[in-house]
Amino acid sequence: EAGVAQSPRYKIIEKRQSVAFWCNPISGHATLYWYQQILGQGPKLLIQFQNNGVVDDSQLPKDRFSAERLKGVDSTLKIQPAKLEDSAVYLCASSHSTTGELFFGEGSRLTVL
Amino acid sequence: SQQGEEDPQALSIQEGENATMNCSYKTSINNLQWYRQNSGRGLVHLILIRSNEREKHSGRLRVTLDTSKKSSSLLITASRAADTASYFCATDKGAQKLVFGQGTRLTINP
Numbered sequence: 358e359a360g361v362a363q364s365p366r367y368k369i370i371e372k373r374q375s376v377a378f379w380c381n382p383i384s385g386h387a388t389l390y391w392y393q394q395i396l397g398q399g400p401k402l403l404i405q406f407q408n409n410g411v412v413d414d415s416q417l418p419k420d421r422f423s424a425e426r427l428k429g430v431d432s433t434l435k436i437q438p439a440k441l442e443d444s445a446v447y448l449c450a451s452s453h454s455t456t457g458e459l460f461f462g463e464g465s466r467l468t469v470l
Numbered sequence: 471s472q473q474g475e476e477d478p479q480a481l482s483i484q485e486g487e488n489a490t491m492n493c494s495y496k497t498s499i500n501n502l503q504w505y506r507q508n509s510g511r512g513l514v515h516l517i518l519i520r521s522n523e524r525e526k527h528s529g530r531l532r533v534t535l536d537t538s539k540k541s542s543s544l545l546i547t548a549s550r551a552a553d554t555a556s557y558f559c560a561t562d563k564g565a566q567k568l569v570f571g572q573g574t575r576l577t578i579n580p
Binding site for chain 1: 474501503505511512513514515518558560562565566567568569570571572573
């Protein structure tokens with residue numbers, strides 16, 4: 358079974374530029390998550406999708422971050438404009454509706470200069 | 471906001487010893503999960519314990535849950551160098567919304 362795929366693995370941009378991350382979850386997983394993990398900290402939930410609907414985006418900085426999950430499969434997370442404090446690893450995860458455990462991708466490491 | 475708080479923040483032991491990590495949380499939960507993260511990688515699910523369970527085993531892992539104290543512990547027995555990683559607890563209050571703690575960095579010395 359293929360795992361959660363994320364790209365790109367690494368991205369370096371200047372502040373005020375934009376960036377987009379892509380995630381392809383495990384086939385059949387209805388729930389998809391984006392987490393932000395700052396170095397030395399635990400993952401912080403940015404947004405949770407159930408199929409293509411948003412379950413929770415209370416911690417998503419909506420003035421600069423946006424996410425979509427068209428057709429309830431792939432998802433993209435966009436940051437525009439980026440700030441220095443956005444430097445982090447962006448983790449995508451998916452889960453089946455019945456088991457409860459999350460499967461994570463390898464993450465996309467963003468450095469904002 | 472972070473729900474789970476792990477203790478200690480860092481732990482260094484000799485290979486073959488047992489490692490114990492603790493997690494405390496603030497509100498009622500449906501289940502509590504433990505994850506491992508190797509440096510530069512994504513998180514890997516280790517074990518899930520439901521709110522009506524008190525103890526669960528998986529190989530060299532033993533997890534306990536005390537809902538009256540709102541705490542959980544993860545025990546790794548007979549540690550190996552490959553167990554070196556960060557360990558996170560995550561609480562699920564419902565709707566599969568997981569909130570992670572800050573993690574415990576475990577180092578196994580050969």
